[in-house]
Amino acid sequence: MAKTLLARITRPRVSSSSWVVSVLMVLCSCITSTTFGYDGSMMNRLNILPSYTDYFHLNTATLSLNTAALWIGGAIAGLTYGQVTDIIGRRYALFWAAVGTLLSVILQTAAQNTAMFVIARILVGYGTSASTLTGPTYVAETLPYNWRAWGLGVLNDCYYVGGLIAAGVTYRKATYSSTWAWRVPSLVQGIFSILCIAILPFVPESPRWLAYCGRTEEALIVIAQTHANGDTSNPIVLAQYKEIIDTIEYERNVGETLSLKQMVKTPVERKRVSLAISAAVISKISGNVIASYYLGTMLENAGITDTTTQLQINIVLNAWCLCCALVGTYYADKLGRRPTAIISTSLLTVFLFIVGALTKIYGTSTNKSGVYGTVAAIFLFQGAYSFGWTPLLYLYPPEVLNYPIRANGMGLFTFVLNGVALLIVFSFPFAQEAMG
Structure with a gap:
């Protein structure tokens, strides 16, 4: 079976319809961000699930490590997988990334202790980030120009599709008292890799x-x-x-090659790489990554302590963010990339300050209007981020990177993206503990 699958990857059976081919290419690449979205929503839920926290005897340090380990693997993938993508091709790179993610998810599901879980999370992070490095590169180089902006924008919009699925799965399994309450959501994460592997034989290089x-x-x-x-x-x-x-x-x-040195060889290429990296930094320091992985903590700070209510809010929030991201994808093509980024960043900055102020005032209050206002501000903050940075995150970098530096540039982008996220996700529980 493995030989047959590899043979079909080598000799794809491509549809005679360009529309079908384009849809399959986008769908295959979208699955990579769906896995990331699923992970964020899943870990957000697991971090407040007694059967998970009690099984691993989590404290602040191990909670941070279990959650942030994904980004360690992602940073490593950023440093190594760009070269792999250039050597073996985009489709093969997607294939092996999906296979690696699937095997890592199985290991994560079977984890017997914290060390095994953390190692599995690092491997999941490597495979997932390898996919998100390769997917945008593949779409940018293969999709017709009139589809390209939508294809690259929707690619990261599907982050919230994964979030919705994870929110639904964890909501249904929340009543389980055994370890299957967290093992089942973990196992479901592997479905996306299987879908990617299944589609690859039908799309071209x-x-x-x-x-x-x-x-x-x-x-x-x-x-x-x-x-x-x-x-x-x-x-x-x-x-x-x-x-x-x-x-x-x-x-x-003119002497351009696919080497790592090419990224810093000329002022123009250094500028291209700097622009790509700036998207990674700005998108992560905005605060969205905290809301993705520690929404339960944010809601508790806002005065929402009921677990069922938190899960319901998580489901609605992911649906809201998906709608905002799709609207943003449309306007990123109409308004341009920079205006969309400026509008999104300005709005999310304002809403983040409002979230902080309302949390401070009503976090321990019985004033329901104040609590609801805080939750509404969280929705507005997440919506503002989703409108701009969700579609732009994988739309802008591949566009500014030319072919010789695209794969390695996306690798460096992925490294910075994961490095910044690692710092934020790992440090947040300690910051919460210090604030009391």
Whole structure:
């Protein structure tokens, strides 16, 4: 079976419909962010689940480590998987990342102690981040131009699809008193990797990667499959093919390579990498990552202590964020990337201050209006983030990185993204403890 699957990955059975091919490519890449969204919502719930916290005898340090371990693996993937993606191709890179994530999820589900759980979480983080590094690169290089903005934007919007699924699964299993209350949600996380593996035999390789490797005839066929229902004589296909070939020849003539040094070789490329990294930093220091992984703690601070109510809020919040992200994806294409980022950042900054003020005033109050106002402010904060940074996070970096530095640049972007998230997620419980 494994040999058959690998053979189909090598020789994909691609549909004659460009629309079907485009949808499958986007769906395959979206699954990677769905896994991340599922993880955030799942861990947010597990951190307040007695059967989980009691089983691992969690204190502040181990709670932080269990939650943040995912980002350790993600940071390592950022440093290593960009080169892998350039060497073996985008589809194979997605395949092995999905396989690694699936095996890691099984290990996480079977964890018998904290050490085993943390190691599994690191491996899950590596596989998931390897996928989110490769997915946007693949979509940016393969999807037709008129689909590209939507494809890259929706890619990270599906984070909230995963969050919704996790919220529903953990809500149903909350009444379990055994360890299956946390093992079942963990096991379900592997379904997304299985879906990705199942789709990969039916989508083509990146035409830019094929052309760079000298497989120009295959590149032309792929462009035809994604742009003109397989018609290699279509003028748009031929123009796109010529543009790719000419660009690659120019980059080789001026000495550009796929090496890590290429990212800092010229001022232009340093600027491109800096712009990509800025998206990682701004998106994570906004506070969204805390709301994703410690929503239960935020709601307790706001005066919502009932577990069932917290779960219900989590479900509604993920649905709200998904709607805001889809609206933001539309406007990112209409308004432009920078205006969307400015609007989103300005609004979420205002709403974050409001959340802090209302939490301080009504956190220990019996004033229901004040408590509801705090929850509403959390919704507005998350909505403002989702409107801008959710679609832009994987739309903007692949666009500003040109082909020679795209995979490695996305690797560095992933490293910084995970490094900043690791610092925030690990330190938050200690900050909460210090504040009393």
